Amino acid sequence: MPADTAAPGPEQAYFDALADGRFMLQHCDDCGRSIFYPRALCPHCGGSELSEREASGRGTVHATSVVRRRPEQGPPYNVALIDLEEGPRMMSRVETIAPEVVRIGMAVTAVIDRSGDDPMVVFHPAESSS
Amino acid sequence: MTGLRGAASIVGAGTYGLGEAPGLSELEITAGAVQAALDDAGLRPSDVDGVFCASMTFNMGSLTLCEYLGIAPKFSDSSMIGGSSSLAHLLTAMMAIATGQCDVALVAYGSNQRSMSGRLVSTSRPDPFESPYGPRQPITSYALAASRHMHEYGTTREQLAEVATAARAWAAMNPDAFLREPLSIKDVLNSRPISDPFTVRDCCLVTDGGGAVILTSPERAHDLERPPVPVLGGAMAHWHRAITNMPDLTVTAASDSGPRAYAMAGVSVDDIDLVQVYDAFTINTIMFLEDLGFCAKGEGGAFVEDGAIAPGGRLVVNTNGGGLSCCHPGMYGIFPLIEAVRQLRGDCGERQQSNPEIALAHGNGGLFSSQVTLILGADGTI
Structure with a gap:
């Protein structure tokens, strides 16, 4: 039971x-x-x-890194910590811009990425800062 | 907070299979270190009645090691809090000895991860809230903290690299160190990038190796062969597990464990003659020197500049070459502890410091998560 x-x-x-x-x-x-x-x-x-x-989807980049790979493994990609407007912090990626230009303090907006096996929250630069 | 001060002393320390030890199992490497530590203490396995062992590849570490060595302990502990586990074990062992749960404690760790896989091994369930983003763990977590330290305090890539070049200069004087050839700041910056801001030379090694220490009461220690190293202070703290949940990415829980360890030992930062910290990444040494009080928060980058923590510098740090250049078999915590013991006993050859009396050994586990600070004294400091 x-x-x-x-x-x-x-x-x-x-x-x-x-x-x-x-x-x-x-x-x-x-x-x-x-x-x-x-x-x-x-x-x-x-x-x-x-x-x-x-969630409002509004956030700010708190910390950022670029994960580097050997060329045959694919291009480098961003991993960032995002401070959400509501208070919590989450790990995510900032996409649609080169991973190297993601900056701490950048305003970002959440998007649900459905390109992989499971949906996940990623972020794009907020409209006002793009 | 001084109840445990000097309640136990380290009477033996040993390492085995540092670097590359192909053809040896993890247990064989660990047992080699145990034998070296027991020989150092002039004891046999049958003298041991407390065993402390965590592993990255088998759970129930103390059961596995006791069975292997033929020890039937009165007390054992396999607690796993990452790379600081061995230092936490020492603290528990001290309490067990002080309360009569055991008389002679063995703290041991070993790994064959370089020969087995060539990379850091994790047995944890993937974090469903982090792993989808592909952080290269543990490197990316520390890289994120470094990005924040650089943003808030202006810490530079060159200052991070200074930590690696200092470690290498110490390693050049340690015949057991895995990498000993000279390393320049330019070499560090031009190495293969891994996870910005880190290149491969900002990251600890992946080696094989084992370490063990033997601990007993001050009374019994007095009767043994080697000069005892009393444990004067010790404390642990952790505030998070995943890097996302670290309250402030520039402040570790060493800022809590350190002051409590100093208070128990009855010492201040000015009394510390040498420092052995867990340098999994170059940012670690900078943040631990800040959090343990050797410089103010944010000043760690400037503090390590111009060879300040290299041989001949202003502070003696990681004399074995650290996890960056000596060895890093998955969990490194027991090695800063062993190096502190060896320095306090005068065993360190070319890199030996002149009559150090008080040493600090600091362990880090997880993703800047678990922090354990120990204060050790030379014979006669208790």
Whole structure:
């Protein structure tokens, strides 16, 4: 008999929403802070009353690197940490521009990339800065 | 916070298979280091009743090693917190000895990862929130922290490279070091780029090798052959696992473990004669020197300039050549500890410092995550 649990869990719920085209953040109803990655308890206050809200998609580059490869493995690509407008930080990529020109402090906008096996959130330079 | 000060002393240290050890299993390398440490202490496996061992390739490390060595311990621990595990084990071993759980503790680590795979081995489940973006782990995580340090404090590529050239200059005096040929700042900058701002020479080696230390009570230590090295202070801290969740990418939890280790030892940063820190990447040494109080936050880049941490510089750092030039078999934490012990006992040959009394050994694990600081003293400091 299945245990008495709320399913799907927060991690599965996040990826299910992403597959539906929505980038969701958890919001703690106790302390009011946003949470990423999705968890069972709020890491800020321990609260368990968590709701899901669609992310604004607005963010800022906090740190950036260019992963280099041998030529036969493909071109270099960006890996960045993005500070989301709601507060949390996430790892992602800034795409549509050369990886070397991604700058800390750059305004970026979330896009759901469906080109791979699983959808994932990547970022493009925000309209105002492009 | 001084209850454990000097509660145990290191009485033996050994390494084995540093560099390339083809044809040896991980356990054979580890056992070689254990034998070297026991020989150093004048003890036998049957004298050991506490065993501490983590591994990157087999879980239940202490069970595996005890069975292999024929030891039936009264206490053991396989806790895995990444590259600082061995230093954390030393802290636990000290508590176990102080409370009578065991009398003679062995802390051991070994890996054959260079000969087996040629790269850093990870047994962890991929992080579903990071791995899709293809960070080259662990390198990219540290590179992201470096990008932030450069952005906030103006730290330069040349300053990062200074860490690598200093490590290499020390390695030139260590016959056990894997890379000993001269290395210039230009060499570092022109090496193969891996994950900006790092080239391959900003990154630790991938080698084979094992290390082990033996710890016992100060009373028993007094009866053994080698000058005992009392553990004066120790503390651990961690604030995150993945780099995304590091609260401030320019400040490690060493800024917490360090001051608590100093307080337990009853020393200040000015009392430290030599420093052995886990230099997985060039940024590590810079941030640890800041976080451990050798310079102010943000000044680490300038601090290491002009050969300041190379032989003859203003601060003695990583005299074995570090993870950058001596060895790095997956988890390096036991090696800064062993180098500190050897310096305090006067075993270091050409690179030996003149009568050091207090040494700091610092371990780092994960992605700038787990931090363990130990303060060791020369014989007679307790």
